[in-house]
Amino acid sequence: MQYKILIVEDELVVAGNLRMTLEKNGYYVSGVARSVFQAEQLLSANRPDMVMIDIYLKGNLTGIDLAITLNEQGIPFVYISANSSRDILEAAKATGPYGFIVKPFREKDVLIALDIAFYRRDAKQYRPKGFSISGTGQTWEEEKNTTIKSPAMIKVMELVNAVCKSDTSVLLLGESGTGKEFLADYIYSRSARKDGPFIKVNCGAIPAQLIEQELFGSEKGAFTDAFERKTGKFEQAQGGTLFLDEVAEMPVDAQAKLLRVLQEKELYRLGGKDPVCLNVRIIAATNRILEEEIAEGRFRLDLYYRLQVFPVTIPPLRERKEDIPVLAEDFVRYYADTMGKKVSLSEHAVQLLTGYSWPGNIRELQNIIERHVVLAGGALIDEILLPRTELEIAPLPVAQKPWKTLEDLEKDHIVEVLAWCNYRISGPDGAAAILGVSPAVLTAKIKKMGIVKQHTGT
Template sequence: MIVRVLIVEDQFIEADNLRAILRNAGYIVCKIARSVDEGLLIVEKENPDLVLLDIRLKGDLTGIDMAKILREKNIAFLYLSANSNREILEAAKETKPYGFLVKPFREKDVLVMLDIAFYTHHQNQLAIKALRRSTPAISEDVFKETIGSSEVMREVMENVKVVGASDISVLILGESGTGKELIAQSIHRLSSRKSKPFIPVNCAALPANLIESELFGHEKGAFTGAADKRIGKFEQGNEGTVFLDEIGELPLELQVKLLRVLQEKEVEPLGGKKRKIDIRIIAATNRNLEEEIAKGCFRLDLYYRLNVFPITLPALRERKEDIAPLAKHFVDVFARKENKPITGVANHVLQTMLNYHWPGNIRELENLIARCVLLTNGVIIDTIKLPAQNNVTSNGATAPLKTMTENEKDHILTILEKCKWKIHGEGGAAELLDLHPSTLNSRMKKLGIGKKYLGNDSN
């Protein structure tokens, strides 16, 4: 298919370089516009499939102004920018571009980003058409484990309904403990793949030396210790959905192979031959992948291949009206499990929960209710013990709350200091943390705990 591209860029050398790259790759370049007004005239006359759009242009209007019009016209666009101003970039992201090409341009980056942008736009249009063709009644069973009627959660559920019927990739964003896997399961149950496997994979929990084998499988004898053939997670999920939780933890070398799976729809087990697969990918992360890209820890092309339809889950502190129904749900679950006649929580206990900041989100609430049910002898939970909220500074200002990752790093550092940075053996950090030494080393690497401190580890 021939793709028509409009370049809106006021720097002649950069625009001409882009035009040469595109023409050599087989694209049709409509024209080069140097202002928004000029660009909009070309859009009306030539109806491009995709627009490469600089942010700063000649005239009073910016590329962000033009982007809003392009979105109304349903024309895909990518930003061309060397601008690192945070406010401008935030405003640009609100227009929902299909990506950013950062100056100076490299031919490979330009072509990859164009390919991803056009693919993503095409997939989005298919999803919208599918939704318009059919709006079947959604069974409540789809959301049976998703509790909440707050406005932000209603918006999340509407997004799940929109994307569920399609087959495009979904990226679920949100803090740890917000229920990302439950949302992934809801998407799967709404899809045409609902009768096929749903395979969850926690990328953070996989040992670094086994990730490739876990995902792609291996043949018998492929490496030392491979006594039997292993079917990888992708083949296990054939014709179904593979949920890649904590995708931001995946090593760079595996990101390359995952991108190939998405592009080629095939896997290559260790020691084996390539095999075609048919899977839908849903990924999730509590990391800011754009920051990870800037640090060189996550591939830009994989990000845009996964980020076709992003869904952001709110933290529990952002949906406090859902705390009461969530608490009631967990009380019912654990009271039934423990065979206790508990029916709810006292009003003052609920108020205490509403005033708490819930850094661990729904998972923390679930664990807290489980503990309360065990300790309660009556029919109402009337006592609750919450962690101290040490988030107020000496001048009364609220200090930034630490993420789960930051807390994990602090905990590991504390244990390492206690053990004088001894990792292996009796009394070592791995033993105290109840982790295998190689797993601890992997976590330290991911958390940025440098090896330069390991001089005391003689094991």
Template sequence: MQNEVQDIDVLVIEADAARAETIASALQFLGYRPRFAGKETADGGKGDWCAIYIGDVVDLDDFQRQLDTLGEQALHLPLLVANDAPLAAQLPGALPGSRSRAVELLSFPLRYEPLLDALRRLSAPARLGFKGAQGQSGMHRIVGASNALGRVNALVRQVAPFDSTVLVLGESGTGKEMVARAIHESSQRRDKPFIAINCGAIPAELLESELFGHEKGAFTGAISARKGRFELAEGGTLFLDEIGDMSLPMQVKLLRVLQERVFERVGGNRTQRCDVRIIAATHRNLEQAIADGRFREDLYYRLSVFPLEMPPLREHLEDLPELISEFNQRLLRRGLGGVRFSASAMNALRCHSWPGNVRELCNLVERMAILYPSCEVRAGDLPEKYRGVPAGEEVTGAALLAVMEGRAPVAPTPIAASVVHEPSAAILPEGGLDLKDHLSDIEVGLIRQALDATGGVVAHAAKLLRMQRTTLVEKLRKYGLQTGLQVP
């Protein structure tokens, strides 16, 4: 599986040999394949490219030659940029214009989790809920056919052509950054950078430098001048995520930029003008934060020119099939097998409250794809909290199946025995169920238990299940359970 995942290529441009080895090792660990300009791209840049990493660059001409090895692909691939690299300050002017180029900054010493998060965000428009709406407008839309998401898509289309500030509200995991990217992709600024920053993840004393940049010597460790996110986003869109977590002193400074469109770098006195569209997002109740004295009212009204609220997943559960399909496409691009959910599994998912929203669903699909690659996942295969029934019900269901097939229950228990004598103990859901599908779930669960107990030897598992080996082989083929089994 690892080799399959590593078919996803990342071009590494880094003159510092030690750092190049660090970034290459990290990419390999996360399942990507780092490739360096030269012999590895002598094939004309062919490959499944997902991003370009840019670190220390000797000169821009050499940098351009390395980009040229990818051909026209280099104009469209998203970028991972070392935030202390000289090129980071020149990035907007150093690269040819491209449509919808995303940029993520990396801090060193490098850690795996931020790198993985950055790679996920870079491909978010393609894999975390976006589809191209190939209509006359060519705009992007958020995946989902429900009325709730239809309203969101309509609002995105309405506000995208204008430079109005947008405030995206909603619970964590509902896709607020996806909405920001959709607005950017559908706007006249689509050829300029989309720069995102999480205001809650950066210490208050560092956030000013991250947003506005700093001059050399502005503070300890400022060994060179550096552009901030406002300058990097010039002409494009700046996404301020978790704006509700910004400190009050920083809110004052941001308010000035929104009002006057000017700022100064930390440690500098030269006023700079900026042409940036602001999209902010938060999961917090800002009106309550204002009442509590934690958020400035004047900043709130500056940001909420066009408020847009993302619905939680529990309010548009009819979008589950389409969302799962989209996440499967993402997994296939990464080299993982897709996953199918049976009718009973889908019913169980519809009963879940989804506190983590779309992000939680995305993680579940990936988890199931790893556990049951290219198989159909049934309700009994889901983690317990997603099944919507007590864990003991699987045991009672197994006993019920054994009775219906006229054989003794496997490993009878007090619970199972009670079902044999009191069939009514199995509770029928209020909305009913598909009995055939429900019994199939039970059968798959028992087959898997038998295979686990016998080390995957089909003949021995068949004896445990009191059936012919050929019958079990047919059931394994029916349910897609043949992989890795021993069939003597």
């Protein structure tokens, strides 16, 4: 099947090079537009399979504005841009792109991005309905000695089980202690590579000057103390899976080399001249907010979109309190068996655990349960000693109203301006002009904040 691609790019040289690349590799370019208005005309004349959009275009409207229209029509799209400001990233991300190509780009960057985009499109269109959480006919409870009751975590496991059997890269996102490494283990154990090696690397624990050697290896004589060839983590994971934990801690220059390895599927050892072909699946994880890291220049935008083929965001424990009782009982059972004790939690103890906010998430719960099992002198744990900072927070006086956050104040202001403008966003008298932002950024904020138009009766 020959896919139809619409290019929306106002730089003629870039658009021309992109067109030649696509046509040379078997794609059909249905047209090239330099503005949103031209793009909408071409869309109505010939519906494409994919649209490649530059964010900044000629005219008042941006590529993000066009993306909103494409979403309404169910047409997938990939962004092309060199801009990496935080506001633009947030606005672009809110539109749900199928990929992002960073200028300047190579031919292989374009082809890989399109392969991923069409894979994501097909996975979204043809995802089977009503499959079990495990994908094996068994429930999650039957496969693991843990019951998941929270809707948020059930959705996470549905995503994870959908991607287990493929070779697709996975990016696990979530606060520290939410169970990212556990999910990486779970994906590996149910993948087609489960009989191959599973190599784990904590990128934050390796000194910056050693990380390239650890990942990519080195040849004998590459530096003063290189008396023999050293095999890197990528080569150790050949035929299996490499887990890059805390990937956002990697130095930016090492990120550039990691990106090349992911794209080319080959590496050069330090001091080496011959490439080493790779057959490795990547699972990456971070507790950082990557959009903020990109805006601050600490994480590469192109690597972000290369890793974010299949992102999975794990909710913090405070947002899935339905799971706390069974998780706690599992930890009690495990540590009691390990220590040769017979111990269980009282109903009062479970209530205390459920009422706590768990800033350290599952790891904190596990540590607290282990400590109480160690100290348990009888068969029942009734009191739970939780951090004092949580227990000593005094309630606000009845007469004192809680302070609003900056985000709440911003939302109130946006709602007030929208009401004054009769919810008109664009134009010289529109809300975007009054607030001093582009219509695309304001539209993204409205969507993110859940602002809906208020209808008043007469």
